[in-house]
Amino acid sequence: MTHLYNPQTMEFTPFLFFTGKGGVGKTSTACATAITLADKGKRVLLVSTDPASNLQDVFGMELTNQPVEIPSVNNLFVANLDPETAATQYKERVVGPYREKLPEAVINQMEEQLSGACTVEIAAFDEFSSLLTNKELTKQYDHIIFDTAPTGHTLRLLQLPTAWSGFLEESTHGASCLGPLAGLSEKKKLYEETVAKLSSGEQTTLVLVTRPDISPLQEATRASKELGEIGIQNQVLLINGMMQNHVxxxxxxxxxxxxxxxxxxxxxxxxxxxxxxAVPLASFNITGIENLRKLFMNSAILDVMTLESEDMKTAPLKDLIENIHKTGQRVIFTMGKGGVGKTTVASTIAVGLVEKGHKVHLTTTDPAAHLGHVMHHESVHGNLSVSRIDPKVEVEKYREGILNQSRELLDEEGLAYLEEDLRSPCTEEIAIFRAFANIVEKASNEIVVIDTAPTGHTLLLLDAAHSYHKEIERSIGEVPASVQQLLPRLRNTKETGVVIVTLAEATPVLEASRLQEDLKRANITPTWWVINQSLYATHTKDPILHGRAMSEIEWMCEIEKRSNGQYVVIPWKAQDIVGYKNLKHLTV
Known part of the structure; x- marks a missing residue:
């Protein structure tokens, strides 16, 4: 049975960790929980370790890694740990001693190995471990609330003996995120104490934040299982954005x-x-103390109909398709965080290009695999071919290849570390990108539309691996010729278009912006942004949804700036768009 979430009447453990996929409302619910408990008379410390943290916007003041009291909320202290800065400092501690001693290509390789999401998360874990185990600090508070919990992958790495050995300094086995723990051997006891606190049901509660939608619910299930397997059993599910009444x-x-x-x-x-x-769907932006206080008040609905609507450009997707048609780009990537609709956008672009007379091959990693069965009627779309890359198959193939190369070189502990390292997000990106590269290499006389592309970090990792291989006689793994050829192709905007897909909400836009910067490091410039599932573009009159629509304007302005005006908008749709004819409707 689902109850309304009301921290005012609930009892909590000393430590609360909020986790969930981007855009589900981790920061909003963590902040509102912290304010409610502080208003209740509890002394609370709120800490963010999210690289895309917007705590400063939420509270309207500058924040640092040192706890500061929020003037308008008695008993509430907030710290904004910056894992990006911590990761940069950590990276230099690891790489610095080798500068001037090793070839430049090797140094570049080491730096890129330490530039990914895994290193940022380890650095974040290092930051809050130091805080969590500081008895002088923790005894000052009744509750410490963390916005963003570590993943199961990171915690499993920390629990492996090999992570703390000299193995990492010598290994060239092919791990995708080699060495994020290489400089932390002195922290082993600290981390063990942190993991023990996380696993204690009397001390820690894991709050799985999700939305009432299929993709975030699946992500919450995965996180619950992963973290439960390593001992974090005290969990609650928080379904954010429940619509209780409708027009x-x-x-x-x-x-x-x-x-x-x-x-x-x-x-x-x-x-x-x-x-x-459950947390009811709010009609307002969850920023500012008063709005945060209203989040858990079931009756708190703003008079949203009085809000003024700014006239934002809502160019349709057909403008983007027309641009691809005119420029003659042959490879189109859709990029973005999970749950923003990359597959639908990629499919619609493919259909739109077919309608303009192009021969198109669409390939996707969509696990639902619904594209195949709706698109085989050749009489309807003879110029469209579809393939689906199974991420599980590709990752397993890649992992087995690396492990087979390494079995004679590593002992049992080394192989255990390698196996866990190969479960990282980077591994999946590399494995899938290799499969995409093979499809592009085989394709001729057609436009290739690719759903789900690798980050700039993964592209630089592959590029660095290739340079490293040329520089010395050993490599972190073979880079196939198809991948080597596709990397420079990606950087050529005349041939390749990169489309960033997002929602007009805080977290998806902030994460998309980080992705854009990441791609720029790899010399790749996105050509278009797509705002998907926009309530603003529906002109809804429902009071709650109209308020949500108005809150999109701020983020549409940010996207307009980020994209230099090169963005299009797809209105919110009730159903997943399945089938050639339905996709075609989005192109007109």
Missing amino acids: KEDEVSQAFYERQTKALERIPAELKQVTTY
Whole structure:
């Protein structure tokens, strides 16, 4: 049974960790929980370790890694740990001693190995471990709330004996995120104490934040299972953004409500065992102390109909398709965080280009694999071919290849570390990119549209691996010729278009901006942005949804600036768009 989430009437453990995929409301619910507990008379420390943290915007003041009291909330102290800065400092501690001693290509390789998400997360873990185990600090507070918890992958790495040995300094086995722990051997005891606190049900609660939608619910299930397996059993599920009432006369309102209802009916069985709470859908931006105080008040609805609507450009997707048609680009990538609709956008672009007379090959990593069965009617779309890359198959193939190369070189502990390292996000990106590269290499006389592309870090990692291989006679893994040839092709905007897909919300836009900067490091410039599932573009009259629509304006302005005006908008749709004809409707 799902109850409304009300920290005012609930009892909490000393430590609370909020986790969930980007855009589900981790920061909002963590902040609102902290304020509610502080208003209740509890002394609270709120800490963010999220690289895309917007705590400063939420509280309207500058924040640092030192706790500061929020003037308008008695008993509340906030610290904003910057894992990006910590990762940069950590990277230099590891690489610095080798400068001037090793060839430049090797140094570049080491730096890029330490530039990925895994290193940032290890650095974040290092930061909050130091805080969590500081008895002088922790005894000052009734509750310490962390916005963003470590992943199961990071915690498993920390629990492996090999992570703390000299193995990393010598290994050239092919791990995708080689060495994020190489400089932390002196922290082993500190980390063991941190993991022990995380695993204690009396001290720590893991709050799995999700939305009433299929993708975030699946992500919450994965996180619950992963973290539960390593001892973090005290979990609660927080479903954020539940629409409790709807306007039957408003088609968007009715469809929004029905979509949530269907998603919740299909909630994974594993999550049904977790104590569940709901947070009502808010009609306002969750920034500012007063709005945060209203988040858990079921009756707190702003008079959103009085908000003024700024006239934002909402160019349709057909403008982007027309641009590709005119410029003659042959390879199109859609990029963005999970859950923003990359697959739908890639599919629609492919269909739009077919309608303009092009022969198109669409390839995707969509695990639902629904594209194949709706697109085989050659009489309808003879110029469109579709393939699906199975991430599990490609990752397993890649992992087995690396492990087979390394079995004679490593002992049992070394292989255990390598196996865990090869579960990292970078491994999946590399494995899938190799499969994409093979498709592009084989394709001729057609445009290739690729759903889900690697980050700039992964591209630089592959590039560095290639340079490293040329520089010395050993390598972190063979880089196939198809990958080597595709890397420079990606950097050629005349041939390749990179499309960033996002939602007009804080976290997706901040993460998309980080992705843009990451790509620039790899000398890749996105050509277009797509704002997907926009309520602003629906002109809904539902009071709650209209308020949400107005809150999109701030982020649409940010996207307009980031994209130099090269963005298009797809209105919110009730259903996943499946089938050639339905996709075609989005192109007109």
